[in-house]
Amino acid sequence: MAPPPAVAVAPGVFRIPTIGSSAVNSFALVDDDGSVTLVDTGVERAPARIVAGLAALGKRPADVQRILLTHAHPDHAGGAKEMAARTGASIAVHEDDAGFVESGESPPNDRSSTMGRIFARLQNGRFPAVAVAEKLGDGQVLDVAGGLRVVATPGHSPGHVSLLHERTRTLITGDAIFNVLGLRHSPRMLCNDFRLSKRTAHVLGELEYDRVGFTHGPEIVDGAREAVRSFLAKSAMA
Structure with a gap:
């Protein structure tokens, strides 16, 4: 069965699967005036699924006014150039990842393990470069659908951010935490600095939030904060 083109997470907050049913996700936040803010753009081939997800919400690419990127990796920024062209929307990303988005090259990965060094030799971290119009900072509250707070969670990349939609109390973790076969940290070999990523995830x-959306894995809509806090407490003892 094909995955749904869009999944409601909270009022005005929708997850758009771009690979599988939840392997890689983008998010659409719909404002009171009907405009859309898109969070992440998937891999380079993802825009077709994003557009289909928008259509399921009764939206067109022209309704997208802003594109936010949680970080500069190919599975999150790969479709940014095409989505910017289709929508005319500007690109925003944390200032510490902006240079990578504009060069189309991922930050270096953590090489403190053997697997990390092997992965560094094998990976192709490139994606279509795109201009960045806005550089985000920690604690910044964006005028998006009632307020979207930027929460710096570096380590997966130097400028990785999570996002808190204050009106619906919905957290989007980016890759700070995965929900793949349970909650987990991003694998060390995918991070720029694994220790930092674990530390800032705390x-x-x-x-304060009631729901959590993940860019890898399905959302949690009941007991979300308790689930995240329990995971973080266990990982701190590991």
Whole structure:
């Protein structure tokens, strides 16, 4: 069975699967005036699925006013250039990842393990370069669908961010935490600095929210904060 083109996470917040049913996700936030903010753009071939997801919400590419990227990796920024062209929307990303988005090259990965060094030799971290119109900073509250707070969670990439939609109390973790066969940290070999990524993920346990959306894996809509805090407490002891 084909995955649904879009999944409601909270009022005005929708997950758009771009690979499988939830392997890689983008998000659409719909404002009161009907405009859309898109969070992440999947791999280079993802725009077709994003457009289909928007259509399922009764939206067209022209309704997208802003594209936010959680970080500069090919499975999150790969479709940014095409989506910017289709929508006319500007690209925003944390200032520490902006240079990577504009060069179309991922940050270097963590080479502190054997697997990390092997992965560094094998990976092709390139994606279509695209201009960045806005550089985000930690704690910034964007005028998006009632307020979207930027939460810096570096380590997966130097400028990785999570996002808190304050009106619906919905957290989007980016790759700070995966929900793949349970909650987990991003694998070390995929991170720029694995130890930093683990450490900064604990910020997410201190926030207030009711639902959590993941860029890898399905959302949690019941007991979300408790689930995240429990995972972080266990991972701190590991």
